Amino acid sequence: MTEPVTAEQIGKSLFDFIKSRIVASGVDFNVDTNFSDIGIDSVSLVELLLFLERSFNIRIPDSHLTRANLSTINTLAGCASSCGSVVS
Amino acid sequence: MKKNQETISPLPQKIRLTGGDYFMLALDNKKCSTGLNGSICRLSMALSQPVDPDRLRTVLVQSAFAQWLPHLCFSRPVPFMRPRWLVNDQGQQISVITHKSEPSYITTGKYHNMRFDLFNNESGCARMVFTWPHALMDARGAEAFIQNLNIVEKEGHDREGLVNPERREPLTRRLQAMQTFGSRINQARKSVHYITNASRTPIAAFSPINSQSCNTTQSARIINFDEDETVQIERQCYASGANFMKSIFFLAASIKAVKAGLVRRNIKDGAIVVPVPKNLRLRGKPGPAFANHISTMTYRVKGNEAFRIPDIVTVLKEQMMNQMRAGIPEHYEVLMNLFRRMPLSQYSKILREPTKGQIATFFFSDVGESFKDTETFLGAPIQDVIHFAPVGFPPGLAIVFMRFKGMLCAIISYVLECFEQNDIDLMESVLRQGLLDGSNQ
Numbered sequence: 001m002t003e004p005v006t007a008e009q010i011g012k013s014l015f016d017f018i019k020s021r022i023v024a025s026g027v028d029f030n031v032d033t034n035f036s037d038i039g040i041d042s043v044s045l046v047e048l049l050l051f052l053e054r055s056f057n058i059r060i061p062d063s064h065l066t067r068a069n070l071s072t073i074n075t076l077a078g079c080a081s082s083c084g085s086v087v088s
Numbered sequence: 089m090k091k092n093q094e095t096i097s098p099l100p101q102k103i104r105l106t107g108g109d110y111f112m113l114a115l116d117n118k119k120c121s122t123g124l125n126g127s128i129c130r131l132s133m134a135l136s137q138p139v140d141p142d143r144l145r146t147v148l149v150q151s152a153f154a155q156w157l158p159h160l161c162f163s164r165p166v167p168f169m170r171p172r173w174l175v176n177d178q179g180q181q182i183s184v185i186t187h188k189s190e191p192s193y194i195t196t197g198k199y200h201n202m203r204f205d206l207f208n209n210e211s212g213c214a215r216m217v218f219t220w221p222h223a224l225m226d227a228r229g230a231e232a233f234i235q236n237l238n239i240v241e242k243e244g245h246d247r248e249g250l251v252n253p254e255r256r257e258p259l260t261r262r263l264q265a266m267q268t269f270g271s272r273i274n275q276a277r278k279s280v281h282y283i284t285n286a287s288r289t290p291i292a293a294f295s296p297i298n299s300q301s302c303n304t305t306q307s308a309r310i311i312n313f314d315e316d317e318t319v320q321i322e323r324q325c326y327a328s329g330a331n332f333m334k335s336i337f338f339l340a341a342s343i344k345a346v347k348a349g350l351v352r353r354n355i356k357d358g359a360i361v362v363p364v365p366k367n368l369r370l371r372g373k374p375g376p377a378f379a380n381h382i383s384t385m386t387y388r389v390k391g392n393e394a395f396r397i398p399d400i401v402t403v404l405k406e407q408m409m410n411q412m413r414a415g416i417p418e419h420y421e422v423l424m425n426l427f428r429r430m431p432l433s434q435y436s437k438i439l440r441e442p443t444k445g446q447i448a449t450f451f452f453s454d455v456g457e458s459f460k461d462t463e464t465f466l467g468a469p470i471q472d473v474i475h476f477a478p479v480g481f482p483p484g485l486a487i488v489f490m491r492f493k494g495m496l497c498a499i500i501s502y503v504l505e506c507f508e509q510n511d512i513d514l515m516e517s518v519l520r521q522g523l524l525d526g527s528n529q
Contacts, residue, residue, distance in 0.1 A: 042336075
């Protein structure tokens, strides 16, 4: 039986994905940096949501796509972990 | 320690066009063939005090990038080779033209000339209008170019990273790439399949009112929203179901407004098709100023789905997620890169197929936050910024959204020959109401 993925694991994966695919090299950020401070816009947020789908089979429902949940890597990871709904 | 000019990477003597550049050049070619001056963009900046033209000319001379840009010449020495810009000693410098008052129009002049028009009125306020060909820079690039002029004035040289040449990969990687040429063709095919399906006829479109042909005199209607209204619009994004996807909400409101215009003109048949550019730059830093770093997503909304904003939002959200899930923007970028090898005349012809010249109902773009963290232009405080998209016929209509100092602005650019004032008044009214009360519209 596979263990559920933790928010910390999701957060680390998101961090790596953002660092390699979304933000320019040399941009300084951490898991608590506000997305808007590093230029992550709505299109980039969609890319993060699709990354969660592909990597963890997690699809976050619309009701959870609030400003608070989409503000930092930690909040997004926490939301994804608590949703944890499997994509069919 | 100040960075010496000599330590800044020199600008290349030759640089490949991106797929986006070549696409813009093909559109430009298409417009020139109808007697226009090409695909020309404008950025208008209101300033609270005039800019000294000599100060601007000095900065343009100091900027190696501003000196380099006008000397680029299109080159394809061998047929089907990827085209390049080559630096030569021809080409005019970027002009700085002063005006005592603000005219209602600016002629663009010959293709490839970039210019600054400075308007200083008697009250002490001023306007700067920067004009440039889309084949050289996209909107974000033009903003980066202008922001760089502030840096040049302060530090005496350009910032790094204004030009991002396509890197020549090592031989092993290139050999590997040849083995995956088939996969690139496959990606391009998926993109063609998607675009062909999304833009299949019938497409609802406006046509010239009084004549068969269009001289395409351009005009624009600017719709400003104050801070309170901008906050209200953000709330409507969430209430309408678009959530954090503001661009989707803006597009939905635009589609509803355009639908109202189509209904007024008794154009009932056809779906509303809108290509939307996607910014490919990496985030978090001012990216390259030079070249078009864009891909495209295409949206298609049936006529009977284009009346209520929440319904339109649902359709657009699904299409956006599906396109990004399927990698359509990446496939489209591969397609545009492959098209670079095609002769320009042939490429322009392909753009007219398969929809016989009707490529969209209207063009749309959300530029996002403009000139964030930039308070002045060469010392003059910036009051307002407007982007004017190039719009020819077809489709004759473009809607651009942007934000400056947190306040939203929508610009309806249109071809005069295709619209009466009542058409534009109606679209403006429906757009404004849709944005402010979207969930109930």
